[in-house]
């Protein structure tokens with residue numbers, strides 16, 4: 446086999462940006478799809494991963510680019526990615542399987558459902574949420590993921606001092622996030638790109654950067670001493686995500702969906 450051919454077989458790119466890891470021979474592939482969630486929950490993480498390790502969760506993980514990289518570079522962490530769209534989870538699991546990763550699982554699941562029912566309280570070391578959909582149609586605004594209640598659930602799922610990472614290219618969404626996340630997290634705006642992924646941590650970030658859109662990034666640690674009842678009381682005083690999503694950006698989401706390969 447020529448050197449050229451060998452390279453093509455092992456390294457995958459998306460918009461010219463390589464995915465972490467290499468495609469291994471089929472004998473080394475793993476099974477990373479979590480096809481059946483327990484009827485009731487919570488998830489038995491010890492059985493799922495066969496060990497106890499810090500857990501990294503990606504909510505609305507899309508094709509799993511960020512989580513795959515983290516699983517390759519941090520073999521001592523376990524990873525769980527979920528998305529409501531089965532097709533993106535199929536891409537994510539195929540890539541994880543082909544890289545022989547033992548420390549990652551992907552499932553089709555709604556993010557709020559995962560937090561409410563499946564993730565045990567104080568079980569995740571990191572929770573990531575990259576480019577949650579802004580939903581442009583008034584009839585879909587209720588589907589916006591980041592709400593006060595969502596943040597209470599993220600706070601509950603994190604270990605004490607655990608970290609929450611969030612980013613968007615939608616200014617309206619960002620303003621809302623910046624206003625309410627600090628109620629539950631000691632929150633910092635990240636100025637500039639993440640140093641581990643200057644071309645973008647996720648597919649959507651890569652697309653936004655290629656289009657020259659500003660990307661708003663932040664991270665925070667769960668506020669210590671904030672009990673769940675207190676967090677819920679705060680949540681009741683906060684507004685729902687009723688920002689103007691800027692319909693000019695809508696075409697970007699449609700364009701993204703038309704992408705042939707994800």
Ligand SMILES: C[S@@+](CC[C@H](N)C(=O)[O-])C[C@H]1O[C@@H](n2cnc3c(N)ncnc32)[C@H](O)[C@@H]1O
Pocket residue numbers: 504505506507508527528529530533554555556557574575576577578590647648649650
């Ligand atoms: C704009 S894409 C971003 C995907 C990925 N995080 C990235 O940055 O490339 C938003 C993703 O969130 C998923 N999603 C939307 N609502 C969700 C929900 N309630 N629970 C889980 N995933 C959701 C969509 O299916 C989609 O894959």
